[in-house]
Amino acid sequence: MSEDILRKQRSTTGINDLELPEVDIHNYTLAEFERLPRPAFPTDNYRNADLNRLIIEETSYNVREMKEVHDANYQKLNSGQRCVYNSVIDSVLAKKGWIILCTRSGGCGKTFLWQTVIAYLRSERRIVIPVASSGIAATLLPGGRTAHSRFHIPIKLDQYSCAGIKHGTDLAELIKLTDLIIWDEAPMQHPLCF
Structure with missing residues (x-):
């Protein structure tokens, strides 16, 4: 020019x-x-997404497939699960930022509930980070990872420990855009993890 x-x-x-x-x-x-005419600019999610592989991973789900999984699972939720489901979804959609603790014995359907919540939010193009305290539990959550791996939590913890998430990194940007973090088996973790 x-x-x-x-x-x-x-x-x-x-x-x-x-x-x-x-x-x-x-x-x-x-x-x-x-x-020159000014172009329309995309939202921050899309502006940063092409550079951040973590955001790409957490937004690259087949929306139709997630909706089908959600619809099939939702019909199978019992009344207690639906109560928790509604509370979680309400908190996310209204941006209330609630911390919801769901504790029950093994085999009562907590993982199934989380799978249903994850499917719904991903069908709405929202970012969900599912983590668990153990590797086995993490494999049961769609896209799940261990909390230590996802949040860079040190294995040996003391009162001076700090997660290894640096400002401006892909992970920090992902967390900023996250609508929900599901931490399965959280009570199994040492309190300093939080």
Whole structure:
């Protein structure tokens, strides 16, 4: 574009051998950019998503498939599970930021409940980070990881321990955009993990 500026100014002024200093060419070029129509800009989720593989991973689900999983699972929830489901979904949609603790003995359907919640939120294109305290439990959650792995929690903990999440990293950006974190088997963790 800057190459055309000198030609345009020569044409406008009628001076065929007009010479302009670099600073004038630079300023005329900026003025031309100002005249261009302004494009619409995407939201931060999409602006950063092409650079952040973690965001890409957490938003690359087949929405139709997630909706089908949710609809099939939702019909099978019992009344207690539906109560927790409704509380979690209400908290997420209203951005209440609640911490909901769901404790029951093994085999009562907590993992099934979390799978249903995850399927619903992902079908709505929301970001859910499912983690668990053990590797076995993490494999039961769709896209699940251990909490130590996802949040860079040190294995040896003391009162000075800190998660290894650095400001401005892909993980930090993912956490900012996250709608829900599900931490299965959280009571099994040392209190300093939190």
